[in-house]
Amino acid sequence: MSINFNSARFEAAYGKAEQLPPSTTPEVAFVGRSNVGKSSLINKLVQRKALARTSSQPGKTANINFYEADGIRLVDLPGYGYAKVSGAERQRWADLIAGYFEQERSFNLVVALVDIRHDAQKLDAQMLDFLEHSELPFVVALTKADKLSRSKQDQQAARLSKQLSVPRNNMVVTSAQKGTGIDELRRRIQQACE
Ligand SMILES: Nc1nc2c(ncn2[C@@H]2O[C@H](COP(=O)(O)OP(=O)(O)O)[C@@H](O)[C@H]2O)c(=O)[nH]1
Numbered sequence: 205m206s207i208n209f210n211s212a213r214f215e216a217a218y219g220k221a222e223q224l225p226p227s228t229t230p231e232v233a234f235v236g237r238s239n240v241g242k243s244s245l246i247n248k249l250v251q252r253k254a255l256a257r258t259s260s261q262p263g264k265t266a267n268i269n270f271y272e273a274d275g276i277r278l279v280d281l282p283g284y285g286y287a288k289v290s291g292a293e294r295q296r297w298a299d300l301i302a303g304y305f306e307q308e309r310s311f312n313l314v315v316a317l318v319d320i321r322h323d324a325q326k327l328d329a330q331m332l333d334f335l336e337h338s339e340l341p342f343v344v345a346l347t348k349a350d351k352l353s354r355s356k357q358d359q360q361a362a363r364l365s366k367q368l369s370v371p372r373n374n375m376v377v378t379s380a381q382k383g384t385g386i387d388e389l390r391r392r393i394q395q396a397c398e
Pocket residue numbers: 236237238239240241242243244245257258259260262263283347348349350351378379380381382
């Protein structure tokens with residue numbers, strides 16, 4: 205049986221980790237820098253244009269959004285690292301992300317998004333260290349691959365694998381625009397939720 209991603213619906217948005225309802229189904233969480241392409245990737249996975257709100261102006265609201273697809277909960281965590289917000293607002297985002305992972309939940313898979321075009325950023329490295337140390341199951345989705353040639357994609361994937369100390373086979377090259385890697389990501393989510 206495969207997950208019917210197309211059945212995805214919005215569940216709710218939460219501004220505080222304490223508000224999150226208990227984890228009663230497998231959860232797949234999406235993390236990454238603000239503007240990395242998280243909403244676009246979620247929309248592509250579930251074949252919907254605007255289930256998750258995309259934006260070219262990053263970082264307006266810090267919420268945890270829950271979506272539900274076929275009994276699987278997709279968790280859209282706030283994008284980190286957006287420079288143009290106050291320290292207090294940045295702290296609120298960090299608290300939301302930490303608050304989510306501190307809870308007793310069914311962490312089936314974390315999809316950590318990293319922009320394929322750039323060298324590893326400090327916050328990405330920190331997030332991956334955290335996932336490693338917490339022994340959370342994760343996969344790295346390298347985003348916006350359509351912006352690079354095929355050979356550059358391979359080159360960057362190898363570089364980022366080294367820089368982030370993540371095995372190449374735990375990274376999936378993706379493009380929400382072209383659909384690259386989306387089936388592979390669906391397979392990994394499926395496997396993690398069985
Ligand atoms: N070329 C290209 N642009 C993308 C892709 N994914 C997202 N974007 C663009 O990157 C910007 C941020 O995307 P969004 O999904 O809102 O990122 P989020 O802040 O991580 O949720 C938007 O302008 C998107 O159109 C992709 O796969 N290819």
